[in-house]
Amino acid sequence: MTSHTERRPRIAVALGDPAGVGPELAARLLARPATFDNADVVVLADSSELADAATIAGVTPLVSAEPAPVRALLLDDGSYPAEPIPPRVVSAAAGARVMHQLHRALAMARADEIDAILFTPLNKTSLKLAGMDHEDELRWFAHELGYDGPTSELNILEGLVTARVTSHIALSEVAPLITSESVTSIIVLLNEVLKGSGIERPRIGVCALNPHGGENGNFGREEIDEIAPGVAAAVSAGVDAHGPFPSDTIFAAKRHEFDGIVTMYHDQGQIAMKLIGFDRGVTVQGGLPITIATPAHGTAFDIVGQGIANLGATEHAFDLAVAIAARRLNAAASPRPR
CATH class of the missing domain: 3.40.718.10 (Isopropylmalate Dehydrogenase)
Incomplete structure (x- = not known):
């Protein structure tokens, strides 16, 4: 040897x-x-x-x-x-x-x-x-x-890692950048990072963009047209990914089910993570x-x-x-x- x-x-x-x-x-x-x-x-x-x-x-x-x-x-x-x-x-x-x-x-x-x-x-x-x-x-x-x-700022706190599809841009610019390809790339990136940290098969949750996850298209179609297909493509690539979930639900009730969470924009994950442990x-x-x-x-x-x-x-x-x-x-x- x-x-x-x-x-x-x-x-x-x-x-x-x-x-x-x-x-x-x-x-x-x-x-x-x-x-x-x-x-x-x-x-x-x-x-x-x-x-x-x-x-x-x-x-x-x-x-x-x-x-x-x-x-x-x-x-x-x-x-x-x-x-x-x-x-x-x-x-x-x-x-x-x-x-x-x-x-x-x-x-x-x-x-x-x-x-x-x-x-x-x-x-x-x-x-x-x-x-x-x-x-x-x-x-x-x-x-x-x-x-x-592909790159993303990763926020890490107490066994949970978040990655963002978009980051330091105005909210008015977010929705057009939420595409199935951009969602898939960040899910795959987060999966590779978590595997590199020693987690053999990371569990990844994915946030919705709109309130209530779009409510079946009533509050926006990004979940139907882009995010869900992006999650499905990541699953086809072998990633244990789930979603999209409304961001209040995933952080309040489901975060312990996942090793990582993909958010759609900066404050969607940052507010939650800083409330969990600002310091x-x-x-x-x-x-x-x-x-x-x-x-x-x-x-x-x-x-x-x-x-x-x-x-x-x-x-x-x-x-x-x-x-x-x-x-x-x-x-x-x-x-x-x-």
């Missing part, structure tokens, strides 16, 4: 929007000894911004500019702007800072220097002001990585060739500088990124059956 050597995943941590709670959360994460139990960590930040965040958080991050045991390696490229970035407001400067560090992370990923990326919360308006002209960061990541396969939810950029995770909450401008940001979702996001990256590494290193 051929043996192989396992190595620890290498995780890049980016501080998120400098005007929000992201730097504070990163400082707290990097002060947690357990962060380094199963991964090697590099931090993409200026030493002064990390030091300022640590002061707010009241912690001492375990970082060093030189490789050292049980420390994160701080990669300060001296790029922090001379003019301070104002806290608690959206700005092009804040968005540009985020994009700079994410560009660095993606370059490291393309060079096979890291196995996963963890970024703390960012602000989409600041990113738009800085020139990000994609629908959201997921599509920007895909563009930067040259990836044109524990994680977002993973699903479908990409590298693992990218972030806490599911936002930049929390209202509490910036108070040292009270809850680390729970960031901890879960980091630990999940490590676990997914480790599975990918082990799968790649395992000998193929002859």
Whole structure:
């Protein structure tokens, strides 16, 4: 039998929007000894911004500019702007800072220097002001990585994973994008993600779009013309998929029957998941060739500088990124059956 050597995943941590709670959360994460139990960590930040965040958080991050045991390696490229970035407001400067560090992370990923990326919360308006002209960061990541396969933001909480057919678009634009093909592709993507997490035959539920599931066409025909055929096509492809179910029913009464749920638009799943566990939810950029995770909450401008940001979702996001990256590494290193 051929043996192989396992190595620890290498995780890049980016501080998120400098005007929000992201730097504070990163400082707290990097002060947690357990962060380094199963991964090697590099931090993409200026030493002064990390030091300022640590002061707010009241912690001492375990970082060093030189490789050292049980420390994160701080990669300060001296790029922090001379003019301070104002806290608690959206700005092009804040968005540009985020994009700079994410560009660095993606370059490291393309060079096979890291196995996963963890970024703390960012602000989409600041990113738009800085020139990000994609629908959201997921599509920007895909563009930067040259990836044109199916993608979906995955929200993960307590044994349930949700994926979306549409995401960061206006509600008025949703219905035309609900096609049997788009529904099938996201069901199949979610099924593959869940199988990759170790679930041999995932159970997937699919949401309707309209109230009461369209009520037999009385409130819209998307369920009849597009969603149900999309589910049927996924079933024909071997996926254990069911639906469509009204979204209030599937989350209120049926969520424990499924490993994953496909929603039709952003808030349909996000409201439910955040009610289940706001401080524990994680977002993973699903479908990409590298693992990218972030806490599911936002930049929390209202509490910036108070040292009270809850680390729970960031901890879960980091630990999940490590676990997914480790599975990918082990799968790649395992000998193929002859």
